Amino acid sequence: MPHNHTILEMRSITKEFPGVKALSDVSISVKAGEIHAICGENGAGKSTLMKVLSGVYPYGTYTGEIVFQGEVVQFKDIRSSEAAGIVIIHQELALIPELSIAENIFLGNEPRRFGFIDWDRANLEASELMARVGLEEDPTTPIKDIGVGKQQLVEIAKALSKRVKLLILDEPTAALNETDSQHLLDLMAGLRSKGISCIMISHKLNEIEQIADSITIIRDGKSIETIDVAVDGANEDRIIKGMVGRSLESRFPDHTPNIGEVFFEVRDWTVGHPTVPDRMVCKGSNFHVRRGEIVGFAGLMGAGRTELARSIFGRSYGNYISGTIIKDGREVSFRNVPQAISHGLAYVTEDRKTLGLNLLDDIKATTVASNLKKITKGLVVDKDEEYRYAEDYRKSLRTKAPTVDEGVSKLSGGNQQKVVLAKWMFTDPDLLILDEPTRGIDVGAKYEIYGIIQQLANQGKGVIVISSELPELLGLSDRIYTIFEGAITGEVSKADASQENLMRLMTSAGKHTPDLATQGPLS
Amino acid sequence: MKAIKQLLSGNGRQFGMIFALVVLIGLFQWLTGGKTLTPTNMINLFNGNSYILILAVGMVFVIIAGHIDLSVGSVAAVTGIIVAMAMRDWGIPWWAGILLGLLIGAAIGAWQGLWVAYVGIPAFIVTLAGMLIFRGANQYIGKSNTVPVPQEFQFIGAGYLPEIGPDTGYNNLTLLLGLVLAAVVIIGEMRRRAKTVKIGSVNPPAWVSATKTGLLVAAILYATYLFSTGRPGTSFPVSGIILAALVVLYVFISTKTVVGRHVYAVGGNLHAAELSGVRSKKVNFLVMMNMSILASLAGMIFVARSTASGPFDGTGWELDAIAAVFIGGAAVSGGVGTVVGSIVGGLVMAVLNNGLQLLGIGADLTSIIKGLVLLIAVALDVYNKTQGRPSIIGLMMKNFGSKDKLTVPAPVNPKPEMPTGTKSTIGTDA
Secondary structure (H helix, E strand, O other): OOOOOEEEEEEEEEEEEOOEEEEEEEEEEEEOOOEEEEEOOOOOOHHHHHHHHOOOOOOOOOEEEEEEOOEEEOOOOHHHHHHHOEEEEOOOOOOOOOOEHHHHHOOOOOOEEOOEEOHHHHHHHHHHHHHHHOOOOOOOOEHHHOOHHHHHHHHHHHHHHOOOOEEEEEOOOOOOOHHHHHHHHHHHHHHHHOOOEEEEEOOOHHHHHHHOOEEEEEEOOEEEEEEEHHHHOOOHHHHHHHHHOOOOOOOOOOOOOOOOOEEEEEEEEEEEOOOOOOOEEEEEEEEEEEOOOEEEEEOOOOOOHHHHHHHHOOOOOOEEEEEEEEEOOEEEOOOOHHHHHHOOEEEEOOOHHHHHOOOOOEHHHHHOHHHHHHHEEOOEEOHHHHHHHHHHHHHHOOOOOOOOOOEHHHOOHHHHHHHHHHHHHOOOOOEEEEEOOOOOOOHHHHHHHHHHHHHHHHOOOEEEEEEOOHHHHHHHOOEEEEEEOOEEEEEEEOOOOOHHHHHHHHOHHHHHOHHHHOOOOOO | OHHHHHHHHOHHHHHHHHHHHHHHHHHHHHHOOOOOOOHHHHHHHHHHHHHHHHHHHHHHHHHHOOOOOOOHHHHHHHHHHHHHHHHHHHOOOHHHHHHHHHHHHHHHHHHHHHHHHHHOOOHHHHHHHHHHHHHHHHHHHOOOOOEEOOHHHHHHHHOEOOOOOOOOOOOHHHHHHHHHHHHHHHHHHHHHHHHHHHOOOOOOOHHHHHHHHHHHHHHHHHHHHHHHOOOOOOOOEHHHHHHHHHHHHHHHHHHHEHHHHHHHHHHHOHHHHHHOOOOHHHHHHHHHHHHHHHHHHHHHHHHHHHOEEOOOOOOOHHHHHHHHHHHOOOOOOOOOOOHHHHHHHHHHHHHHHHHHHHOOOOHHHHHHHHHHHHHHHHHHHHHHHHOOOOOHHHHHHHHHHHOHHHOOOHHHOOOOHHHHHHHHHHHHHO
């Protein structure tokens, strides 16, 4: 089983992006033939670390030292790390749907004969590799015709074709069902017995418990500790504590909630994946929001938070949506976004740049974009009104920009977010759904955004805040729902919420104890 | 030096694009020994290009929304033949013919819009199909013959403002039009300055406004002079008036209406627009439909000018219109572009064509030169963007859109007179 010598050592890795220190003095050491799990919250720096290791961030863009198989290595791109035997499989698989399994396995590395691709050999070798990963398919089958679980196996076969010594898997089971996940974990154990080391990034603590030989916890760009499972055992509480253990400073403006009656309720909300037929991204969710209440939605990336929000917001996501929405005591249905807006809903997307803003626009045009009616007289959009409103919001939200004529692309993340908030405040909504409202925003601006959110609640509006950052939810929300794999797994009041019990409810831990879900605090 | 810079790069930078046009006109005026800036030549230039400019007005919306329309030439041709035959064979009056033509355009536009917006076929494919379908339809319906149109109908393509009132030695209506336009420009600039102060923004120095307005007015007056002193019986062409009216209308739509905003929003970021409550399908449908209506109008004007509809009318128009829009600063990726820019872009092409023709340069070389101009104009724009500098054309055009749209006279700028006339400065200088 696990050998004793070390195959990889990353020493004091520090990686900075403009204005942000993504990794700060991170060290990790992987033994040959072990499965090494890396745990951490979203944004803790796991992916950045793996990108440093695989050469996506080339040597010279970080400081620190990587020692692989006893030699100091300086990868300048992915090809050079693959040549050394390090292969990374990303969460979004890098397969080409229209090409066959064999073609994908050998993409960029095709076996050649007299300068031409030797397809007989390629298919033969592909079959051998597929047998090693337990994939029973014809190598000429197009990738698009096999399921995600099998696609994952193709990725591993591809890695094996490159004579991989260290395999990095980023959230390998995130998109898989139970059976496929188990198969994949078994395969990883098989590879381990053949001497291939694995680094596995995962949120699923039960899987980590099951398979990992050691666990490194990363938090806020720092390596917190490495747990040797053989010695200490994989203690879930210890992992969770390590992941969330930062202290909660006073990062939130003081706020006394003034909560009214329930005015918005969603029942049995079920949403199908837009392209994968039988996959449900929301499974019979029930929740409600009171006037003046800030309701948090906690869940890891991919849990179905955004999908839930967008399917409610005028069915802007998903298929086969079923369920009931009750607003102000009456059942309502929004077939499209304009209807949702006219019923007083607003949705601030998590992806500001691709879904939230027209980066070609200026501040004033963006501010009024969702409610042009309000400033239109007859046919004409009143530019003076536009300027006036935009200027009012710029002042009241303290958006840092010389004038409202400034293009939104020139603003910082925090100021862009203020413009987006202004845009939705201008529609005078009853319920605001804020999806990761402080993503990519620095601490100072976060504080201001929190203040704005609290003000909106004080005006009697309901606010839903979706966030990956637990401290943010804890500091801001009056009540928190947790989501795991498309289902609401818990409802916790502010008083009862702690990072530990939320993390438990929003990871697989919560799934195994569904009866606890509605009881709130766990310990 | 600093003053010139301020005029060109500050709020006056909107002159930049026109500046290029003026230089071009000046160059040809010099090369052709004064044959460019004559009343006859200018009138011909307008008559011969108004339909392309009309197409450019529609095309800029299509391109802003992120699409393309390759079918406009064929749509123009099929409308021309149906209208010509309806007037000849059914004896419908000229005005009913025009109405029929617009209806045909609307029907074709609805057909193409349906495929693009609601079925989701890329406009490139839909209109490529349309290009083939409607070209074939033109030749099938007309049996590849040439069908003449009646005298009254020819007025919209070959007519001029009539002579009325006392004999002043000028065409009185053209004169009146020019003076009104000049007045509108001056009053508009004054109102704009007043308004800027009112909303608490800062005006450029008075002399910048004065110079700008002065140049513009001089240009308009010079153009008025040219157009009103042409050969007896000629004056400002009717097709130019139609074009001017369309430019005013579409500048208004693009800058002042909700629909206009939504076209930019859909082209700028489709998903963001949809999540902001924009009905993108409706917008795409309208944009495609509008293009076909304008193509039909352009087709009728062309038929009226050439007195007959033929099987090869409108061949290659789509490319001229698309070139005009891109020279005018629109972005291939959508979201960027202005009506005025497209008109100026179209005029650049028109002046090139005309000037090269006057110089006796053959169609072969003309085509090569036009191609290079398109490539270089857009390449310069792209280069500037990648250098992190603002797009020259974009900036210049942006001001047309944003500053001028505050006031009524903005739509006036695009009027054909201005570019033609701006050369007055160059003309006299050179």
